[in-house]
Amino acid sequence: MYLLNNRCCVAAALIITLVFIMVDNTAALEHNPGRPWYIPDLISVQTAGYIGYAAGGIGYLSFHRFWESTLFYGYVPEEIGGREIHTMSWKNSIYPIRISLGDICEISPLYLGATFLFALDKSVHWQYSTDCPDWYYPPTGFHGALNFGIQVLIRSRLLEVIHGFYAEITMLDTYMKAYFWDDHEHLHFNDCATLALGYKIIF
Amino acid sequence: MNKKNLNSHILLTNADRPLNRKQFLRNLGYSALASMPALLLPGCYFDLEYSPYMTNVDYENLNAGNLEKIAALEAGREYGNTYRFGLISDTHHFYTETKKVIGIFNSRSDLDFVVIIGDTTNQGLLREFNWGYDVIKKLKYPYINIIGNHDCLDYGIEIFEKMYGPLNFSFSFLGTEFICFHNNNWESSEPDYGWLAQKASSSTAAHRVLFAHIDNSGCAFNRFSQSQVDTFNNIISEYFDCAIHGHAHENSKEDMVNGVPRYQIGSPGYGHYMVVTFNNGIFEVERCTF
Numbered sequence: 001m002y003l004l005n006n007r008c009c010v011a012a013a014l015i016i017t018l019v020f021i022m023v024d025n026t027a028a029l030e031h032n033p034g035r036p037w038y039i040p041d042l043i044s045v046q047t048a049g050y051i052g053y054a055a056g057g058i059g060y061l062s063f064h065r066f067w068e069s070t071l072f073y074g075y076v077p078e079e080i081g082g083r084e085i086h087t088m089s090w091k092n093s094i095y096p097i098r099i100s101l102g103d104i105c106e107i108s109p110l111y112l113g114a115t116f117l118f119a120l121d122k123s124v125h126w127q128y129s130t131d132c133p134d135w136y137y138p139p140t141g142f143h144g145a146l147n148f149g150i151q152v153l154i155r156s157r158l159l160e161v162i163h164g165f166y167a168e169i170t171m172l173d174t175y176m177k178a179y180f181w182d183d184h185e186h187l188h189f190n191d192c193a194t195l196a197l198g199y200k201i202i203f
Numbered sequence: 204m205n206k207k208n209l210n211s212h213i214l215l216t217n218a219d220r221p222l223n224r225k226q227f228l229r230n231l232g233y234s235a236l237a238s239m240p241a242l243l244l245p246g247c248y249f250d251l252e253y254s255p256y257m258t259n260v261d262y263e264n265l266n267a268g269n270l271e272k273i274a275a276l277e278a279g280r281e282y283g284n285t286y287r288f289g290l291i292s293d294t295h296h297f298y299t300e301t302k303k304v305i306g307i308f309n310s311r312s313d314l315d316f317v318v319i320i321g322d323t324t325n326q327g328l329l330r331e332f333n334w335g336y337d338v339i340k341k342l343k344y345p346y347i348n349i350i351g352n353h354d355c356l357d358y359g360i361e362i363f364e365k366m367y368g369p370l371n372f373s374f375s376f377l378g379t380e381f382i383c384f385h386n387n388n389w390e391s392s393e394p395d396y397g398w399l400a401q402k403a404s405s406s407t408a409a410h411r412v413l414f415a416h417i418d419n420s421g422c423a424f425n426r427f428s429q430s431q432v433d434t435f436n437n438i439i440s441e442y443f444d445c446a447i448h449g450h451a452h453e454n455s456k457e458d459m460v461n462g463v464p465r466y467q468i469g470s471p472g473y474g475h476y477m478v479v480t481f482n483n484g485i486f487e488v489e490r491c492t493f
Binding site for chain 2: 194
């Protein structure tokens with residue numbers, strides 16, 4: 001049931017994302033009105049935040065960059081993670097506050113987001129023994145995370161693109177439960193959250 | 204909406220005025236000054252965690268180190284002497300309550316060691332193992348940890364083996380053989396009953412105690428087939444003085460199976476722990492609450 005619920009949530013979010021991209025593709029409207037809706041608006045790289053030692057992805061912007069959706073592939077080498085890890089992450093963020101600093105820079109002092117993380121490894125259980133009731137564990141090959149952060153966008157006149165730098169704090173669902181529900185007294189916020197740093201180029 | 208109107212809402216696309224080099228550098232400097240503290244300050248407070256599935260442990264073979272300390276406690280004592288050990292299980296995310304039990308154990312001076320009967324995590328994640336270790340390392344007594352079903356999730360078995368050591372192992376103390384057995388079948392593979400039978404039958408100790416996270420005589424959630432239950436019960440009744448389990452989260456009354464007592468230790472989260480005393484050839488179990 002957990003797996004079914006999670007799949008339904010992801011499917012619903014995916015449909016909403018596609019609708020958003022089709023209804024309002026900001027970058028395409030801004031920079032290239034003739035660009036088809038399915039061509040990505042940005043390329044992003046990120047380290048940490050649970051999505052990989054090195055993660056790269058493509059993303060879409062909608063509603064005048066108020067909303068952003070990026071699909072990442074993440075990799076952790078064995079030397080760093082104890083084993084080689086491959087993940088796919090789907091990250092959605094909204095930027096409710098944007099402050100202009102001159103005409104080439106814009107700061108989003110607080111953006112909010114949610115990430116769905118999928119382990120690309122069969123040995124991470126999606127389902128357990130057939131004898132195990134499906135309600136017994138949530139699927140561990142899938143995790144959700146919430147994040148908030150700050151982003152700085154700088155326009156490059158030379159390259160006709162926008163460079164974005166961001167830092168965010170991310171909290172995994174398991175750690176969120178531990179911190180908010182299970183033991184708020186012992187655990188500290190920084191025990192349960194991680195920093196992520198990233199760069200994106202909007203074209 | 205034409206492009207001009209649209210762009211009026213978008214800060215970075217309404218700069219029709221060309222920037223000279225000085226303005227460009229000035230704006231860049233302002234941007235960097237404004238953003239750098241916000242970008243870098245969190246780095247002082249938060250770690251970078253690349254993946255929840257990482258298995259690179261900071262501590263290795265903790266059980267082996269503690270078993271050496273337990274062995275050292277035998278010095279000057281004879282087989283059959285009285286000894287006492289504490290038991291905790293299913294600490295999961297109950298860190299505050301686990302610290303209370305550890306405080307109770309540390310306030311006593313009559314224990315020899317402590318056994319943790321598994322489930323120090325919820326999802327077998329490295330960070331959870333580290334949280335658990337940060338609490339149990341405060342024990343003043345040597346301790347051993349046995350794998351529980353939740354510890355097996357994700358890459359938990361790999362982490363456990365690196366951090367604590369083998370899943371099936373044994374040690375002896377003052378004439379008693381303690382055999383620690385991994386029987387989390389849903390989350391792993393078929394329990395190695397052959398290893399258990401061989402280990403128990405080859406032991407020359409006067410007494411034997413089994414530690415295994417799940418009491419499979421109870422067929423918890425129909426985990427085990429009747430054949431597995433019979434095999435387990437037969438091994439225990441043939442070789443062991445008693446069997447001690449966790450998993451149920453509440454201290455159980457003594458449950459006799461084929462004439463051998465079985466105990467389930469509760470979780471600190473439910474205010475439960477146990478103390479076992481070996482005295483005059485008998486294991487006396489004290490079910491404690493706090």
